[in-house]
Amino acid sequence: MTLKLCVAQLNFVVGDLAGNSQKIIDAAHLAYADGVRLLLTPELSICGYAAEDLFLRHAFIDACDDAVKTVARALAGLKDMTVVVGHPTGGDSRTRSVAVQSRFNSASVLCEGSVVATYAKRELPNYQVFDERRYFTPGQGVCVFEAGEAGHKVKVGLLICEDAWFEEPARLTQAAGADMLAVINASPFHVGKGDEREQMMRIRVAACGLPLVYAHLVGGQDEVIFEGHSFALNADGTVAGRAPSFIENVFVVAVDRAQAAIHLVAKVAPQRSPEADLWDALVLGVRDYIGKNGFPSVILGLSGGIDSALVLAVAVDALGKDRVRTVMMPSPYTADISWIDARDMAARLGVRYDEISIVPEFDAFKASLAGEFKGLAEDTTEENIQARIRGTLLMALSNKFGSIVLTTGNKSEMATGYCTLYGDMAGGFAVIKDLAKTTVFRLARWRNVNDPYGTHPEPIPERIITRPPSAELRPDQTDQDSLPPYEVLDAILERYMENDQGMEDIIAAGFARADVEKVTRLIKINEYKRRQAPVGIRVTHRSFGKDWRYPITNRFRA
Secondary structure, three states: OOEEEEEEEOOOOOOOHHHHHHHHHHHHHHHHHOOOOEEEOOOOOOOOOOOHHHHHOHHHHHHHHHHHHHHHHHOOOOOOOEEEEEEEEOOOOOOOOOOOOOOEEEEEEEEOOEEEEEEEOOOOOOOOOOOHHHHOOOOOOOOEEEEOOOOOOEEEEEEEHHHHHOHHHHHHHHHOOOOEEEEEEOOOOOOOHHHHHHHHHHHHHHHHOOOEEEEEOEEEEOOEEEEEOOEEEOOOOOEEEEOOEOOOEEEEEEEEEEOOEEEEEOOEOOOOOHHHHHHHHHHHHHHHHHHHOOOOOEEEEOOOOHHHHHHHHHHHHHHOHHHEEEEEOOOOOOOHHHHHHHHHHHHHHOOEEEEOOOHHHHHHHHHHHOOOOOOOOOOHHHHHHHHHHHHHHHHHHHHHHOOEEEEOOOHHHHHHOOOOOOOOOOOOEEOOOOOOHHHHHHHHHHHHHOOOOOOOOOOOOHHHHHOOOOOOOOOOOOHHHOOOOHHHHHHHHHHHHHOOOOHHHHHHOOOOHHHHHHHHHHHHHOHHHHOOOOOEOOOOOOOOOOOOOOOOOOOOOO
């Protein structure tokens, strides 16, 4: 073996420079003891990704610079050990004039106490959740460094994430003498993204003829998830190794030189189903949002319906039953089976379950408004009052006991406004905000036959999955009283919102004009609601969050 390298697939916290630095130092020392002589950390590992407008603060850049020096000093005694760390550079208030504001998304090569090279990312993404041109200036250089012990050196070409999606950075690195490519990354997850990355990197190695190691971040950061799934490809495009997804991992790759060619060897984690990825993404998103922000526990309204059932199952897998509380808040329209199924599910998972009737509060609201509403029929006004009573009760419990409220609305509801401001939208974290209703059903069925965290083999009562969905805010209500069938709604939503197809194109694809016009109209007129919704986990390539930036005041209708 010519060189043993390691990908430190770690979960960093944005802004925790001391904690992130110590993670890198600890990983480097452990890897060194195991014979590793090159450690790769993910993109912007020193500060965490994405730090957003923290990058605009001089003090933040200064602190990141100090952290890099701290890591370098801590590794000074590791002979022949090379460590690559990602960090922002430029705009340092101690070394630059105020007029110089250029900042770079950089990576530094550390060896025996010194920074021996620094590379600035050349290709800056500015689509989907990415906003790197707001913060960084494109780099211009190439970085090829040597790693390994004397007589066994390997020339490694360094790229950062988006650089590897374009031909020129790799081509220039190859021309500079690289034997292999090391790509450090922080690439947000969506379903299928891991396969997309592997395929794109196969194109890259085919174009430049060099093997490649892809070092990726893992963890949740607000709405985005990083799933790990680091990997290594040989020059012929075959998978030499793949790290597990959604967990921290020290991914070791053996680099062998056979004559002039480099060959990589590592363990290969199996490919996963989309449902397994979805589930682990939701679990990791909840665990990291709650843990990194210091919330002791969570609380949610358990209705006996599919959405709250799925959120409860995710929360227990993420946090354990002792940190999850459920509250059933029946109204005059709550069916008996909703009580029964909610109690059943709470018992299956062993979580605290309480029932607080909203009937007295609902009667009091109607009495207070009786004069104003005299002669007017009940409508969505009274329905929304019920939802807002529930939101008020949950937020009161949250304030009193410190538990953050998990909202239970899905993407189909968020798209069409089938949700109530200050009611079921009230809360701190929207777990299934980016799951279409049809995906909610599919994932619930998957979870009922899979128990990845050992909490319960069948957590969701079957009737919750099979009964027609209803908000239960008026007698005999079902969702399809107000919306097209979810199979139709979600297909239109995917085409219009996620893939930017026009209305006429969707109609030409076979959808009824009335359905297309209704769904797209609802999407447009409910923008004001979504602007007030809590942050939620992104699992598709376009979510209602940073991916979706449409004006509230808008008369364009196509």
